[in-house]
Amino acid sequence: MPSPSATLITRARLRGLARRLRSAHASFLELIGPSPPQPTTEEPHRRILFVCHGNICRSPMAEGVLRAKLAEARAFGAIAVESAGTSAASAGRRADGRARATILRHGSTIRDVRSRALVEDDFDIFDLILVMDQNVHADVLRLTRSSEDAHKVRLLLDYAGGGEIPDPIHGTADDFERVYKAIELACRALATELEAAVTAQLEAAVSETPATPHISSGE
Numbered sequence: 001m002p003s004p005s006a007t008l009i010t011r012a013r014l015r016g017l018a019r020r021l022r023s024a025h026a027s028f029l030e031l032i033g034p035s036p037p038q039p040t041t042e043e044p045h046r047r048i049l050f051v052c053h054g055n056i057c058r059s060p061m062a063e064g065v066l067r068a069k070l071a072e073a074r075a076f077g078a079i080a081v082e083s084a085g086t087s088a089a090s091a092g093r094r095a096d097g098r099a100r101a102t103i104l105r106h107g108s109t110i111r112d113v114r115s116r117a118l119v120e121d122d123f124d125i126f127d128l129i130l131v132m133d134q135n136v137h138a139d140v141l142r143l144t145r146s147s148e149d150a151h152k153v154r155l156l157l158d159y160a161g162g163g164e165i166p167d168p169i170h171g172t173a174d175d176f177e178r179v180y181k182a183i184e185l186a187c188r189a190l191a192t193e194l195e196a197a198v199t200a201q202l203e204a205a206v207s208e209t210p211a212t213p214h215i216s217s218g219e
Contacts, residue, residue, distance in 0.1 A: 022097030026104070030111040033104045037067050040077030045198045047080040048190075049126040050156065051140055055085030055115040057169050057176070058132045060095040062156060062183045064103045064110035069191040079194050082126075086139040088117035096169065102176045106184075123149040130156040130190075133164040159193075160186040 048066065052058040063083040070076035093115045094100070103110050122129065123144060129152050131137045137155060144150045157163040165182050168175035 022101075023094065024097075026097035026100035027111075029101060029104050030109055033109050033111075034107065036109055036112045037071035037076055039067075039080070040074070042077050044080035045078050045201055046128070046194055047126045048082075048194070049118075049122055049129045050081075050083040050132075051086060051118055051129060052083075052132040052136055052165075053085055053139075053167060054087050054090045054169070055083055055117075056090050056093060056096045057099045057167060058165055058179060058183070059083035059085065060110050060113045060115070061099050061103060061176075061180060062130070062132075062187065063113060064108050065106075065180070065183050066187045066191060068108040069187055070194070073191065073195055075191075075195050075198065078198050083113065084116050084118040084122065086118055086136055090115040091117055098168070098173055098176045102173070102180050106180065118143065120145070123152065127152065129153045132156060133166065156186045156190075157182065158186075159189040 050059040050062040050066075060083050063081050067076050067081045070079050070081065095110050095113055095115070100110055118140065120143065129140060131140055131153060133155075137153065140153050141150055144153070155162070155164065157165060160182065163182075165179055166175075168179045
C-alpha cells in the first residue's frame with residue numbers, strides 16, 4: 001500500500017498532467033479560432049483592470065469578455081482593459097485551458113493574455129479595479145495607499161446586482177461556464193456605462209474647443 005506522501009505526489013502529478021492536457025487542447029482550438037481583438041490607436045480615456053487571485057481563470061476571462069464587447073462597439077482602445085492577480089505564483093503563465101476554451105466557445109480568445117501580479121503602480125494607471133470576490137477585495141485594499149486608491153476598487157458583480165464570482169480552478173467545465181455567464185452579465189452593463197462615459201467625455205472636449213476664427217481674404 002502506497003504511503004500518504006507517495007499518494008499526494010501521485011495526485012499532484014495527475015493534476016499537473018490534467019492541466020497540461022487541458023492547455024494543449026485549448027491551444028489546438030486557438031489555432032483555428034479567432035484572433036485577439038485589436039485596440040484602436042487612440043489614447044485610452046478609461047483604463048479598467050480585473051483582478052482575481054492567480055490571474056489564470058476569472059480575471060483573464062473578464063478581460064476577454066469586456067474587450068470583445070468593446071471591440072464590437074469600436075470602443076476598445078478608447079477604453080483599455082487588462083487583468084492581474086493578487087498572487088505572483090502563476091506569473092507569465094497563460095490562462096487555464098478551461099478558461100481559454102470557454103472564451104473560445106463564446107466567439108473570442110484570450111490566447112495572448114499572460115498572468116501577472118497586481119503592483120502599486122496599477123493604482124496610478126487604472127481608473128477602475130474590479131475584483132471577483134470579497135477575499136480578493138480585501139487583498140487589493142491592503143495594497144492601496146490612499147482613499148483615492150481604495151475608491152477605485154469594486155466587486156465586478158456590483159454591475160449585476162451584487163455578489164461574488166467563485167474561483168472555478170478546482171471545478172469542472174460547467175463551473176467555468178457558470179463563471180462566464182456571471183462575468184458576461186456584469187460586463188454587459190459595465191461596457192454600456194463605459195461607452196456612455198467616454199462619449200460624454202469626448203463631446204465635452206469638443207464643446208470646450210475654441211472655434212477657429214475666420215480670417216477674411218479681404219476680397
